[in-house]
Amino acid sequence: MRSARHLKFVALAVFIVMVLIAAVPFWLNRSVNDLLAQSRAELRAQQRLDDILTSMRDAETAQRGFVITGNDVFLEPYEQVRRTLPGVLHDAKDKAPTDAERATAWRIARLAELKLAELDETIQLRRRAGFEATERVVSSLRGKQYMDDMRRLVAAEDARSMARHDALQADLLARSARSFTVSVAATACNIVALGILLLLIMRMLRARRAIAGQLETQTGQLAEAVGLTTRHNRELKFVAEMLRAVEAVPSVPDAAPVIARSLPKLLPGVSGTLFLLRDEDEHVLDRHTQWGTPSEQPSEIDIESCWSLRHGARYRTASSNDLPCAHYRRPVEETTARLCIPLVTHDELVGMLHLEGLAAGPAYEEQERLAVTVAEQLALALGNARLRESLRRQSVLDPLTGLFNRRHFDAALKRELARARRKNVPVSLVLVDIDHFKRVNDDYGHAVGDAVLRTIAQQLRLGIREGDIACRYGGEEMVLLLPECAAADAGTRAEAIRIALAAIVPHPEGEGPQKVTASFGVAAYPAHAQDAEALFWAADKALYRAKQQGRNRVMTGA
Numbered sequence: 001m002r003s004a005r006h007l008k009f010v011a012l013a014v015f016i017v018m019v020l021i022a023a024v025p026f027w028l029n030r031s032v033n034d035l036l037a038q039s040r041a042e043l044r045a046q047q048r049l050d051d052i053l054t055s056m057r058d059a060e061t062a063q064r065g066f067v068i069t070g071n072d073v074f075l076e077p078y079e080q081v082r083r084t085l086p087g088v089l090h091d092a093k094d095k096a097p098t099d100a101e102r103a104t105a106w107r108i109a110r111l112a113e114l115k116l117a118e119l120d121e122t123i124q125l126r127r128r129a130g131f132e133a134t135e136r137v138v139s140s141l142r143g144k145q146y147m148d149d150m151r152r153l154v155a156a157e158d159a160r161s162m163a164r165h166d167a168l169q170a171d172l173l174a175r176s177a178r179s180f181t182v183s184v185a186a187t188a189c190n191i192v193a194l195g196i197l198l199l200l201i202m203r204m205l206r207a208r209r210a211i212a213g214q215l216e217t218q219t220g221q222l223a224e225a226v227g228l229t230t231r232h233n234r235e236l237k238f239v240a241e242m243l244r245a246v247e248a249v250p251s252v253p254d255a256a257p258v259i260a261r262s263l264p265k266l267l268p269g270v271s272g273t274l275f276l277l278r279d280e281d282e283h284v285l286d287r288h289t290q291w292g293t294p295s296e297q298p299s300e301i302d303i304e305s306c307w308s309l310r311h312g313a314r315y316r317t318a319s320s321n322d323l324p325c326a327h328y329r330r331p332v333e334e335t336t337a338r339l340c341i342p343l344v345t346h347d348e349l350v351g352m353l354h355l356e357g358l359a360a361g362p363a364y365e366e367q368e369r370l371a372v373t374v375a376e377q378l379a380l381a382l383g384n385a386r387l388r389e390s391l392r393r394q395s396v397l398d399p400l401t402g403l404f405n406r407r408h409f410d411a412a413l414k415r416e417l418a419r420a421r422r423k424n425v426p427v428s429l430v431l432v433d434i435d436h437f438k439r440v441n442d443d444y445g446h447a448v449g450d451a452v453l454r455t456i457a458q459q460l461r462l463g464i465r466e467g468d469i470a471c472r473y474g475g476e477e478m479v480l481l482l483p484e485c486a487a488a489d490a491g492t493r494a495e496a497i498r499i500a501l502a503a504i505v506p507h508p509e510g511e512g513p514q515k516v517t518a519s520f521g522v523a524a525y526p527a528h529a530q531d532a533e534a535l536f537w538a539a540d541k542a543l544y545r546a547k548q549q550g551r552n553r554v555m556t557g558a
């Protein structure tokens with residue numbers, strides 16, 4: 001841009017110089033014209049003086065003819081001069097080019113007027129007194145003197161005027177020659193300047209074309225960038241929407257339908273399968289969801305069956321030359337690509353995204369970039385969901401037995417009692433206390449005691465329905481909360497658990513007790529108590545009775 005401005009400035013300067021150069025011959029021509037005008041004015045002034053002299057000669061000849069003949073016919077030229085002379089005299093005096101010439105013109109005019117007066121006088125005399133009288137006056141030579149003076153003045157002026165005219169001609173010739181030389185030089189200069197100007201204009205046009213080309217390229221790049229940004233923004237919006245939805249799910253499996261709904265929007269035409277790492281087995285991933293028209297995939301895969309999981313990096317197959325993963329059930333197609341992306345967050349594997357039907361060719365790179373971005377974000381969101389789930393579980397679960405803890409039990413008891421009141425249904429409570437547990441600890445140590453606690457917890461879990469809650473209330477005391485269960489049914493269930501527990505041989509190798517029993521205290525709302533505290537107290541009293549009556553038994557109600 002700066003160089004274009006610079007070029008414009010130089011072009012303008014060259015143009016001004018050209019105009020100035022072109023003006024020089026005009027200026028010289030004007031001075032030549034001035035000289036010509038001067039020369040012409042000189043000639044006209046001279047001509048006017050000559051005209052006066054000629055007129056006066058004509059008038060004198062006419063006067064002579066009249067004096068000799070007395071015939072008025074001879075006076076005609078004289079009359080003509082009388083009519084025209086004043087104007088001629090006035091012009092001669094007024095239009096003389098210089099002061100000296102003006103003074104001479106005045107003197108000649110004065111002589112002409114005197115001569116004319118003398119001619120008048122002789123003509124009048126001829127009419128009045130006849131030829132002789134007139135001849136005497138004419139012979140006085142007064143009129144001749146006027147004419148001689150006039151002739152002398154005009155001749156002197158002629159000579160001076162010729163000299164001046166010659167000088168002007170010489171000057172004119174010199175100036176014309178100079179003007180020609182300058183004109184030729186100016187034309188040559190202007191041709192050179194024009195050439196420079198043309199070169200500059202061509203350079204300017206070239207620079208402009210280059211700038212226009214650059215601008216066009218930049219405009220194209222800008223449009224491409226805007227298109228790319230718009231597409232990225234749309235993708236980011238979809239990713240953000242998906243992540244928000246995944247963040248809101250209560251557990252990792254709940255995220256599956258959200259992902260299956262969102263990914264087709266982000267990767268249209270691409271089918272996929274989401275595998276998630278199994279909680280209790282770090283080598284197995286379960287198939288959680290699929291979308292699009294995916295190929296058949298196993299319901300669970302081993303880490304070893306996928307190259308991406310083995311190497312911890314995305315794995316792509318796009319032709320039959322590529323080694324397929326073991327979880328592929330169909331051979332690799334030549335027209336589309338498959339991509340396995342491990343979902344890893346904070347160096348921990350969360351799952352694996354298997355994509356199919358990816359475009360082959362250059363569009364693939366773009367799809368892969370997006371798929372990897374989505375997978376990274378998804379791994380993070382799923383990792384967070386898993387963390388949230390685990391934290392939530394930890395806050396309500398007892399770490400040793402995996403049963404709910406006392407805090408959760410208290411809240412659940414209140415909630416179930418309120419529901420029972422609203423729905424007018426019973427709720428039962430079963431307190432479970434291990435018999436002679438102190439002995440187990442004393443005889444085999446706390447580790448074995450803990451193992452016994454876990455065995456009993458497992459047995460309790462197995463013995464209750466879905467929706468029932470088993471808690472470790474504290475120490476070796478556990479409690480079952482059985483919604484919509486009356487005292488009799490609760491007693492029957494407790495009895496079944498008791499029998500199952502008594503039948504277990506926890507340590508067949510002899511490194512722990514061969515038998516474990518527990519006592520059960522059962523109480524129910526509304527049969528034995530109306531509120532949580534009373535219900536618990538009633539169940540505790542029943543438990544106490546079971547202990548009192550020899551342990552390993554179930555006692556019910558107040």
Ligand SMILES: Nc1nc2c(ncn2[C@@H]2O[C@H](COP(=O)(O)OP(=O)(O)OP(=O)(O)O)[C@@H](O)[C@H]2O)c(=O)[nH]1
Nearest residue numbers: 433434435436437438439441446447449450475476
């Ligand atoms: N190993 C282990 N022992 C526990 C735990 N919590 C409580 N205990 C033990 O459980 C025993 C409870 O003993 P007691 O209350 O005297 O009753 P018991 O020996 O079971 O006798 P009865 O209930 O009358 O049959 C104590 O020795 C506690 O130390 C635990 O988390 N792990």
